[in-house]
Amino acid sequence: MELGLSLGDTSRPFGCSTDKNRSKMMKNNKGLGFCMALGVGYNGREEDEEEEGDDEKSSDEQRTDNDNNDSGRKVSSADPIQLNLLPLVPVTRNQTGFPWSSENGNSDAGSRGFDVNRLPPSAEELDDGAAISSPNSTVSSFQIDFSMYRNSKRDSEIAGLNDGDNERTSSRASDEEENGLARKKLRLSKEQSAFLEESFKEHNTLNPKQKVALAKQLNLRPRQVEVWFQNRRARTKLKQTEVDCEYLKRCCETLTEENRRLQKELQELRALKTSNPYYMQLPATTLTMCPSCERVATTTTNSGSTAAATAPPTTTTTAPTTATTNIQNSNPFSHKKPRFYPFSQPHHASAAS
DNA sequence: TCTTTTGATTGATTTACCTCA
DNA sequence: CGTGAGGTAAATCAATCAAAA
Numbered sequence: 500m501e502l503g504l505s506l507g508d509t510s511r512p513f514g515c516s517t518d519k520n521r522s523k524m525m526k527n528n529k530g531l532g533f534c535m536a537l538g539v540g541y542n543g544r545e546e547d548e549e550e551e552g553d554d555e556k557s558s559d560e561q562r563t564d565n566d567n568n569d570s571g572r573k574v575s576s577a578d579p580i581q582l583n584l585l586p587l588v589p590v591t592r593n594q595t596g597f598p599w600s601s602e603n604g605n606s607d608a609g610s611r612g613f614d615v616n617r618l619p620p621s622a623e624e625l626d627d628g629a630a631i632s633s634p635n636s637t638v639s640s641f642q643i644d645f646s647m648y649r650n651s652k653r654d655s656e657i658a659g660l661n662d663g664d665n666e667r668t669s670s671r672a673s674d675e676e677e678n679g680l681a682r683k684k685l686r687l688s689k690e691q692s693a694f695l696e697e698s699f700k701e702h703n704t705l706n707p708k709q710k711v712a713l714a715k716q717l718n719l720r721p722r723q724v725e726v727w728f729q730n731r732r733a734r735t736k737l738k739q740t741e742v743d744c745e746y747l748k749r750c751c752e753t754l755t756e757e758n759r760r761l762q763k764e765l766q767e768l769r770a771l772k773t774s775n776p777y778y779m780q781l782p783a784t785t786l787t788m789c790p791s792c793e794r795v796a797t798t799t800t801n802s803g804s805t806a807a808a809t810a811p812p813t814t815t816t817t818a819p820t821t822a823t824t825n826i827q828n829s830n831p832f833s834h835k836k837p838r839f840y841p842f843s844q845p846h847h848a849s850a851a852s
Numbered sequence: 853t854c855t856t857t858t859g860a861t862t863g864a865t866t867t868a869c870c871t872c873a
Numbered sequence: 874c875g876t877g878a879g880g881t882a883a884a885t886c887a888a889t890c891a892a893a894a
Contacts, residue, residue, distance in 0.1 A: 684859055684892040692858095704885085725884095726860060733886070734858085 687727070691717050695724070699731050 687695070698705075698713055705713065705728055707721075714721040 686859080686893065707883095723859080727858090729885075730858065730860085733888095736886095 685723065687719075691719070695727050695731070699728065703732055703735070704728065 694717060695713070698709075702709065705724065710721045710724050710728075713719075714724045717724070
């Protein structure tokens with residue numbers, strides 16, 4: 500059963516069930532069968548892609564761009580609940596320098612003594628500073644003591660920064676090549692994290708060009724940027740799942756309450772029927788909702804004509820003592836909740852008598 | 853010392869592309 | 874020439890580990 504509620508990956512479209520996703524969910528036996536329009540607070544669009552119209556794209560790049568655009572389409576712009584996970588100090592791309600650069604005296608390294616996140620200058624950098632640092636950024640002004648993080652493998656990776664597509668495989672195998680050096684865990688500076696967050700708000704996935712560019716800007720390896728985005732996506736999804744669960748819990752509680760109320764109402768009606776046997780001797784009845792006031796009118800159907808014939812009914816027919824409740828109408832968050840008055844006279848003058 | 857956060861790794865899966873029969 | 878099968882590379886994700894705060 501699908502109720503149109505999506506639990507989990509909100510980068511998927513409202514309605515949730517692309518065949519691919521559905522089959523995946525079925526396969527993993529993890530799908531809860533709910534889909535709900537709860538969006539993550541990013542737009543995912545990549546319309547501002549600077550490479551757009553770039554005729555020099557390789558086929559791989561084009562494919563990646565298409566993939567990213569696909570992911571951009573995943574997000575509904577009408578997400579009813581938006582989770583803003585990014586309470587950030589705004590760091591705009593228009594800034595001429597990074598706030599953590601030594602130029603504005605805001606360097607994390609100053610307080611920590613050194614910044615393990617900063618890369619040592621590679622041979623190529625030393626030869627040609629522009630190879631890594633954008634001319635407009637102040638990244639090149641970093642003064643780094645990176646000796647504890649340094650090893651020959653990383654140096655070779657750093658030297659290969661421009662080869663963003665190859666860094667992954669080499670990085671994967673890097674652990675064996677650390678020659679016994681314990682992995683020193685990086686901590687990105689606040690400013691680096693903030694910049695990555697800003698980028699994530701623009702695109703939650705990166706194509707290779709973007710990845711390498713971002714890595715250059717932040718003086719990180721492309722693999723680090725990639726990992727950061729991976730983790731960010733995973734943790735965003737996790738948080739969203741928590742929100743979804745809360746929402747569904749509230750839905751469930753409200754529906755339970757609604758069900759209890761309807762059961763009670765049904766009991767009362769049955770009691771009324773037994774105490775007054777003539778009361779319920781009505782012909783088969785159609786419940787017709789008035790589109791203007793949303794009240795349900797009771798009309799007879801045994802003659803084939805409905806009392807509210809002037810307006811098309813918005814609900815379907817039921818037997819006199821049963822009423823099918825549209826799940827949408829039971830939506831606890833619906834602001835248009837039809838009321839069910841099976842025995843009240845409709846305000847239409849033509850109600851059955 | 854314990855908990856939380858977060859950078860990183862690993863294995864699985866999907867997809868696109870290529871080659872070959 | 875078109876087609877399906879098999880191989881490969883790349884991207885992504887889920888699960889997990891572990892260092893740092």
